[in-house]
Structure formats: structure tokens, C-alpha cells
Amino acid sequence: xxxxxxxxxxxxxxxxxxxxxxxxxxxxxxxxxxxxxxxxxxxxxxxxxxxxxxxxxxxxxxxxxxxxxxxxxxxxxxxxxxxxxxxxxxxxxxxxxxxxxxxxxxxxxxxxxxxxxxxxxxxxxxxxxxxxxxxxxxxxxxx
Amino acid sequence: xxxxxxxxxxxxxxxxxxxxxxxxxxxxxxxxxxxxxxxxxxxxxxxxxxxxxxxxxxxxxxxxxxxxxxxxxxxxxxxxxxxxxxxxxxxxxxxxxxxxxxxxxxxxxxxxxxxxxxxxxxxxxxxxxxxxxxxxxxxxxxx
DNA sequence: TCTTTAATATGACAAATATCATATAATTCC
DNA sequence: GGAATTATATGATATTTGTCATATTAAAGA
Ligand code: FES
Ligand code: FES
Numbered sequence: 180x181x182x183x184x185x186x187x188x189x190x191x192x193x194x195x196x197x198x199x200x201x202x203x204x205x206x207x208x209x210x211x212x213x214x215x216x217x218x219x220x221x222x223x224x225x226x227x228x229x230x231x232x233x234x235x236x237x238x239x240x241x242x243x244x245x246x247x248x249x250x251x252x253x254x255x256x257x258x259x260x261x262x263x264x265x266x267x268x269x270x271x272x273x274x275x276x277x278x279x280x281x282x283x284x285x286x287x288x289x290x291x292x293x294x295x296x297x298x299x300x301x302x303x304x305x306x307x308x309x310x311x312x313x314x315x316x317x318x319x320x321x322x
Numbered sequence: 323x324x325x326x327x328x329x330x331x332x333x334x335x336x337x338x339x340x341x342x343x344x345x346x347x348x349x350x351x352x353x354x355x356x357x358x359x360x361x362x363x364x365x366x367x368x369x370x371x372x373x374x375x376x377x378x379x380x381x382x383x384x385x386x387x388x389x390x391x392x393x394x395x396x397x398x399x400x401x402x403x404x405x406x407x408x409x410x411x412x413x414x415x416x417x418x419x420x421x422x423x424x425x426x427x428x429x430x431x432x433x434x435x436x437x438x439x440x441x442x443x444x445x446x447x448x449x450x451x452x453x454x455x456x457x458x459x460x461x462x463x464x465x
Numbered sequence: 466t467c468t469t470t471a472a473t474a475t476g477a478c479a480a481a482t483a484t485c486a487t488a489t490a491a492t493t494c495c
Numbered sequence: 496g497g498a499a500t501t502a503t504a505t506g507a508t509a510t511t512t513g514t515c516a517t518a519t520t521a522a523a524g525a
Contacts, residue, residue, distance in 0.1 A: 181323075182512080183512080184512085189416065190416060206470095208471095217515080219514065220513070222472080223473095223514090225472090229472085229473090236471090236473095237472080238471045238472035238473075239472080239522030239524095240471070240524070241471090242523085244472085272329070273329050273332065284461060284462060284463070285452040285456055285462075287461060288455075288460075288461065289447065293435075294440075296436045297432060297436040304432065309428040309429075312428060312431075318428045319427060319428075325483095326483070327482085347501095349501065351501095360483085363483070365502080369503060372502080379503095380502080381490080381491050381502035382490095382493050382499090383492065383499070383500045384494095385491090385493085385501050387502085
């Protein structure tokens with residue numbers, strides 16, 4: 180449903196949301212350990228997100244990754260779409276060509292409401308929203 | 323969330339539910355084409371399910387796979403547990419070690435209700451239930 | 466302008482998953 | 496009992512996904 184890459188990307192972005200700012204950029208090597216993701220892998224993912232303008236970065240000394248205010252206001256789903264593409268999330272559980280109400284697979288009715296709800300959440304909740312939850316002890320990031 | 327193998331297995335079992343009986347066994351080569359799954363792959367999966375007594379089989383001429391009445395009354399989740407193991411389905415979306423309410427990851431609240439609901443359906447609905455839906459044109463199997 | 470620092474780009478490598486192939490064992494029918 | 500048939504067992508290959516390594520490019524500061 181959601182790839183390991185996306186999971187890592189989300190972890191990384193949420194970490195940035197909590198600890199970085201335009202004034203305080205963070206290097207991958209300082210992100211990977213606390214969120215428990217291999218450094219080179221995370222680097223690749225953050226680079227991709229940066230290319231897609233979902234997060235921000237600058238290189239050189241004092242450089243690193245960070246989140247602008249605009250970045251923070253983006254919905255979570257942007258991350259997973261950037262990494263997994265648009266299709267994966269919307270695909271049929273049984274991998275039928277099309278997943279729609281007209282010609283539903285046997286599992287469609289079981290899974291569709293649940294999945295719609297999840298996708299809705301991903302579209303509604305912003306990076307900032309989730310970061311706030313962590314900050315407030317409502318949810319937890321590492322490990 | 324649910325592996326390709328499980329998808330194939332479910333397709334195969336549902337096909338058996340619709341077309342087989344103790345008196346009418348079906349060979350893999352007659353199942354794989356209509357449900358669009360590679361023959362050798364499907365064979366392996368059905369063999370595994372047979373070993374785990376989730377479906378039935380006999381070899382030799384007039385042999386093949388089939389579903390007994392007892393087989394039909396089993397919940398869907400048995401198939402996915404047999405193929406994917408117990409863990410996969412219950413794992414945290416972000417792959418944290420434990421997924422529980424006490425120390426939820428940032429996505430837990432977004433995905434947990436949806437997933438619980440889906441798992442519940444898989445536990446409640448029997449193979450027969452879904453087969454009936456197909457028979458009644460409520461859902462569709464092939465492709 | 467030169468050195469250092471960090472992201473970027475590219476591609477090699479490893480592991481997991483999915484797919485295919487072959488030999489063996491059990492059942493039926495003659 | 497022997498030939499044909501079909502599941503079973505086992506393992507090889509291919510593809511995808513995840514991981515690692517290296518060289519390049521841009522920014523900062525002296
Ligand atoms: S058709 Fe399979 S999940 Fe919608
Ligand atoms: S802790 Fe991540 S989904 Fe429950």
C-alpha cells in the first residue's frame with residue numbers, strides 16, 4: 180500500500196519539521212540516526228523530495244535540508260505521491276486494472292471505505308499537523 | 323499490506339469456491355488462465371494452502387484442487403495469514419516495532435481505524451460469502 | 466581564489482519477492 | 496502391475512526493491 184521508501188521519507192520529513200528551519204538546516208547524517216534509516220538511502224529520498232520542491236535544501240557549509248513554512252503546510256500525501264507515484268495508493272487490493280464502484284473486485288467493498296478514509300486523512304493532514312502531534316506527545320517518531 | 327502472493331491465493335480460492343466441489347476437482351492449469359495468474363506460481367500457492375488444510379486436493383487422474391464445505395466456511399483472513407504470516411497484516415504503517423495505542427506513530431491515528439475495519443471484515447467474511455457476491459453479480463473476479 | 470563542506474547525480478550491489486523448471490510421489494484406469 | 500495423470504517438493508532464475516559507494520557540483524568562509 181505504501182512503500183518502505185515512503186515510510187522513510189515521511190519519517191525524515193517529520194523529523195525536519197520538528198528540528199529544522201530556514202535558519203537551522205540539518206544534514207542527512209544528523210537525521211538518519213535518530214529516525215533509524217540508512218544514511219545513503221535517506222539521502223536519496225530527501226534529494227528526490229527536494230527536487231520536487233516538497234522540502235528545501237542548500238549545499239555547502241552551513242547547508243543541509245530544512246522545511247520552509249510553505250513546505251510545512253503541504254499535505255502528507257504529497258510525500259507518498261512523490262516517492263511512490265500516484266498510482267500505487269489508488270490501486271486495487273487485488274491488482275485489477277481499475278478499481279471502481281462499477282466493477283468492484285470481491286474485496287473492494289471490504290477495503291474501499293477504509294482506504295478512502297486513509298487517503299482522505301493523508302490529503303487533509305499537513306506535515307505541520309503531524310509534527311505538532313509529536314511535539315505535544317500525542318504521537319511518537321523514532322524507532 | 324497484503325502481498326501479491328496473497329492476492330493470487332485469494333483469487334484462486336474464490337475461483338475454486340465458485341467452480342469446484344468434492345465431486346468436481348479442478349487442476350491448476352484450468353484455474354490460472356481465467357484468474358490471470360502464472361501457472362507455476364499459483365500451483366505453489368495452492369499447494370501451500372492445501373498443506374495448511376485451507377483448501378483440499380487429491381492427485382492423480384480426476385484429481386485436482388477443490389473446496390469442501392468446511393473449507394468454504396473459513397474466513398478470508400486464513401488465506402492471508404497462511405501466505406503472508408500473522409505479522410504483516412498487523413504491522414505498523416511506518417514499520418515501528420510495535421503498533422499500539424500507547425506509543426502510536428504519527429500515522430497511527432490516521433490509518434489504524436481503517437485497518438482495523440479491514441481486518442475485521444477479513445475475519446468476518448467467509449470464502450463462501452464472497453463467492454456468493456460474485457455469483458450474484460455484486461462483485462467480479464477475473465482480470 | 467582556494468579549501469572545506471554539504472547536497473546532487475549516477476550507478477553498483479544486495480536482499481526480498483515473484484516467476485519458472487524439473488524431478489518425485491500418489492492416484493486412477495486399463 | 497503398468498502407463499497416464501496430477502499434486503508435491505525442491506530449487507533455479509528473474510525482477511523489483513532496498514542499500515551502499517563514489518565522483519561531481521554548488522555554497523561558504525578565509
Ligand atoms: S476493485 Fe479491487 S479494491 Fe477496488
Ligand atoms: S504505531 Fe504505526 S501504525 Fe500503529
